[in-house]
Amino acid sequence: MTSMTDMINHHLTDALLMAYSAGTLPEAFSLAVATHVSMCDECRARLGAYDTVGGALLDESETATMEPGSLEATLALIAGSEEARGATAPCQVGSTDDVFPAPVRDYVGGGLDDVKWRPIGMGVKQAILPTVGDAEVRLLHIPAGVAMPDHGHTGTEITLVLKGAFIDDQDRFARGDVEVADEKVNHTPVADIGEDCICLAATEAPLKFKGLMPRIAQPFLRI
Amino acid sequence: MTAKNEENTEWVTCIARVRDAQDKAAFARLFAHFAPRVKAFLMRSGADAAMAEECTQEVMATLWQKAHLFDPARASAATWIFTIARNRKIDALRKARRPEPEEVIWGPDESPDQAEILALQQESEKLAEAMTALPEKQRALIEKAYFGDLSHSEIAEQTGLPLGTIKSRIRLALDRLRHAMK
Numbered sequence: 001m002t003s004m005t006d007m008i009n010h011h012l013t014d015a016l017l018m019a020y021s022a023g024t025l026p027e028a029f030s031l032a033v034a035t036h037v038s039m040c041d042e043c044r045a046r047l048g049a050y051d052t053v054g055g056a057l058l059d060e061s062e063t064a065t066m067e068p069g070s071l072e073a074t075l076a077l078i079a080g081s082e083e084a085r086g087a088t089a090p091c092q093v094g095s096t097d098d099v100f101p102a103p104v105r106d107y108v109g110g111g112l113d114d115v116k117w118r119p120i121g122m123g124v125k126q127a128i129l130p131t132v133g134d135a136e137v138r139l140l141h142i143p144a145g146v147a148m149p150d151h152g153h154t155g156t157e158i159t160l161v162l163k164g165a166f167i168d169d170q171d172r173f174a175r176g177d178v179e180v181a182d183e184k185v186n187h188t189p190v191a192d193i194g195e196d197c198i199c200l201a202a203t204e205a206p207l208k209f210k211g212l213m214p215r216i217a218q219p220f221l222r223i
Numbered sequence: 224m225t226a227k228n229e230e231n232t233e234w235v236t237c238i239a240r241v242r243d244a245q246d247k248a249a250f251a252r253l254f255a256h257f258a259p260r261v262k263a264f265l266m267r268s269g270a271d272a273a274m275a276e277e278c279t280q281e282v283m284a285t286l287w288q289k290a291h292l293f294d295p296a297r298a299s300a301a302t303w304i305f306t307i308a309r310n311r312k313i314d315a316l317r318k319a320r321r322p323e324p325e326e327v328i329w330g331p332d333e334s335p336d337q338a339e340i341l342a343l344q345q346e347s348e349k350l351a352e353a354m355t356a357l358p359e360k361q362r363a364l365i366e367k368a369y370f371g372d373l374s375h376s377e378i379a380e381q382t383g384l385p386l387g388t389i390k391s392r393i394r395l396a397l398d399r400l401r402h403a404m405k
Contacts, residue, residue, distance in 0.1 A: 022368050023321070024368070027322070031322040034324045035322070037324035044393075044397060046386070048389070049384075052299065052347050052350050052389050053365065053369070054306070054369055055298070055301035056350060058257075058301055058305040060355065061260055061267075062263050065259060070279075071251055073280055074280040074284055081288065102325035103322040107322070131319075132318065132319050155376070156375070
């Protein structure tokens with residue numbers, strides 16, 4: 001875990017970290033941000049800085065008068081929930097494994113074996129994870145050397161590598177690396193030849209794969 | 224030590240008292256300072272008075288229940304309480320889940336030392352001072368990003384916030400935790 005976090009070369013943007021800290025990102029994007037931060041201490045520290053901005057705003061902000069008896073009501077709330085806590089066992093789903101950090105495990109409801117994949121052609125599989133809001137997040141499984149199916153996206157797309165690697169233009173993205181692309185980027189990620197690639201991809205508008213069959217296979221050979 | 228720094232240090236002590244001794248007097252002090260601010264924050268974010276009151280009580284109850292997760296080498300009390308209030312806001316107002324990063328938890332033997340805590344509290348205070356010194360227009364934009372619903376693409380890449388030193392502090396605290404866990 002310690003060495004992993006130092007090997008990440010591609011990080012989240014300031015705008016995404018600030019919006020995640022402020023709590024204004026759509027749930028699908030929040031999942032991608034939380035997952036990257038789970039793997040990257042650099043971005044965890046940057047996020048901590050943005051949370052400090054939120055703390056300063058809270059501390060300096062105006063105040064609103066609490067209702068009479070508010071403190072007593074809160075103490076009663078605490079006493080009540082401590083009684084209830086004895087009865088429930090802590091949820092184990094959230095713990096991490098080799099491929100899925102805790103936030104992804106939460107949404108999958110388990111590990112890699114629990115993903116309900118659906119084929120989308122050329123051996124590529126996807127699983128859309130349930131979120132609310134104007135964005136979508138999916139797991140993608142791309143066989144080694146295969147290009148991601150041609151797709152258009154109208155807004156921002158965040159692609160986070162969980163296993164294997166992909167290559168896009170000149171850059172290589174390995175486990176923990178995140179690519180943030182806007183609509184101007186016309187990219188064709190190709191899974192690295194070494195092993196199958198599993199990514200978490202969040203998109204602003206629903207992803208549209210162009211036709212049922214992806215374009216002609218381009219087995220990728222790295223020279 | 225500035226008055227503000229003394230105050231921050233006091234909040235850290237109060238949270239430790241709640242964690243270690245379920246100290247209701249310490250909790251009452253935290254409540255008197257933070258509850259009215261959390262309530263105002265929730266109202267600015269769109270909650271009506273009744274909902275803000277209810278959510279604020281829940282936020283303060285969470286402070287009590289999760290006091291053992293507070294790491295004063297990584298956050299000031301205000302920062303930590305802000306994150307709890309923000310999460311409650313997403314849940315109650317936006318009706319969405321909040322995926323959280325996996326926690327890096329300090330073990331019982333790895334409590335940060337006083338110098339580390341003081342340094343983090345001072346950096347938090349410096350950042351707060353720098354924010355009050357920002358040009359009005361820029362400060363308004365940051366407030367809008369946190370209180371309003373500025374989308375991430377509307378947030379300028381360069382906010383001009385001096386985040387470098389507080390980030391380095393937090394990074395050091397994380398390195399210490401990672402090292403301790405090896």
